[in-house]
Amino acid sequence: MPARTFTLRDGFVVNRLGYGAMRLTGQPGNFGPYADWDQGIRLLRRALELGINHIDSARAYGPLDNERLIGEALAGQTSGVLVASKGGLEKTMGPSGMQVARAGSSVALRRHVDESRKALGDAPIGLCYLHFPDPEVPFAESVEALAAAKQAGLVERVGLSNVSIAQIEEAEAIVPITAVQNRFSMASDELEAGREMVSFCAERGIAFVPHGPLGANPTKQGAKLPIADAMAWLLELSANVLLIPGTTSIAHLEENVALFETLVSDAA
Numbered sequence: 001m002p003a004r005t006f007t008l009r010d011g012f013v014v015n016r017l018g019y020g021a022m023r024l025t026g027q028p029g030n031f032g033p034y035a036d037w038d039q040g041i042r043l044l045r046r047a048l049e050l051g052i053n054h055i056d057s058a059r060a061y062g063p064l065d066n067e068r069l070i071g072e073a074l075a076g077q078t079s080g081v082l083v084a085s086k087g088g089l090e091k092t093m094g095p096s097g098m099q100v101a102r103a104g105s106s107v108a109l110r111r112h113v114d115e116s117r118k119a120l121g122d123a124p125i126g127l128c129y130l131h132f133p134d135p136e137v138p139f140a141e142s143v144e145a146l147a148a149a150k151q152a153g154l155v156e157r158v159g160l161s162n163v164s165i166a167q168i169e170e171a172e173a174i175v176p177i178t179a180v181q182n183r184f185s186m187a188s189d190e191l192e193a194g195r196e197m198v199s200f201c202a203e204r205g206i207a208f209v210p211h212g213p214l215g216a217n218p219t220k221q222g223a224k225l226p227i228a229d230a231m232a233w234l235l236e237l238s239a240n241v242l243l244i245p246g247t248t249s250i251a252h253l254e255e256n257v258a259l260f261e262t263l264v265s266d267a268a
Contacts, residue, residue, distance in 0.1 A: 003264065006242060014082055014207070016241070019047045019052050019244060019253070029098045031063075034065065041069065043253060046250050046253060050253070050257045059112050059119075071120040078121070084159065087146075088102060088112065088134060089132060104134025105141065106148075109142060109145035113125065113128060113146075113149045124154055128157070128158060139167055144175075147174050157178035160179075161211075168180060180201050183211050185214060209242045209244055214230050215230070231245075231263060232263050
């Protein structure tokens with residue numbers, strides 16, 4: 001049976017079942033605050049009670065509303081909890097609807113880090129990803145901005161999202177990368193490339209956090225994979241794979257945790 005936990009490169013032990021908080025925002029497009037704010041707080045606190053110690057968010061979720069909800073739910077009680085955020089996207093609502101733009105400059109990323117820290121409660125961000133590479137900004141500039149935030153004590157760990165192996169290698173020459181978050185599932189159109197990415201990260205002790213693990217793709221039609229099949233396959237694939245399923249239901253959260261418990265062991 002696969003192990004229950006994974007040890008990050010700096011020794012932090014994370015439960016391989018985390019919680020993806022993106023859906024605790026307004027809908028559609030994850031714009032604005034979650035409608036049932038108090039229920040969202042109860043759900044997040046229940047996740048911690050169930051042993052989840054990895055909560056995934058991003059500045060773009062709201063923007064910032066999701067992080068404010070997490071900050072209120074945790075109320076500074078973040079010891080032993082890895083709260084992940086992402087910077088590098090700007091989301092605005094205008095007359096023509098919601099607009100999303102990449103913003104990977106050093107100035108934008110430093111502002112995003114500062115805003116996310118404030119929303120989460122002013123503590124250093126446990127893990128801060130570059131949400132997307134910005135084609136208008138040299139990739140190294142974006143990574144260096146997060147490295148500088150880490151050096152300044154504003155973030156504790158740096159991650160990358162939606163990147164290639166070559167980009168990870170480029171980033172690793174600047175700052176140690178704790179985690180990579182890319183779209184991946186057993187139904188992926190590029191299954192072998194995804195496996196290669198997972199193996200590349202595993203060889204270096206980098207956590208791999210798949211988004212879209214049920215095969216859901218907003219640009220395509222198709223049914224989601226059964227969560228039991230998806231969870232089992234990913235947990236067995238490699239010990240560095242961390243899961244972050246999201247839900248707005250405490251009952252569904254509890255079902256996910258119960259399923260996880262049937263699939264893992266306490267072996268290191």
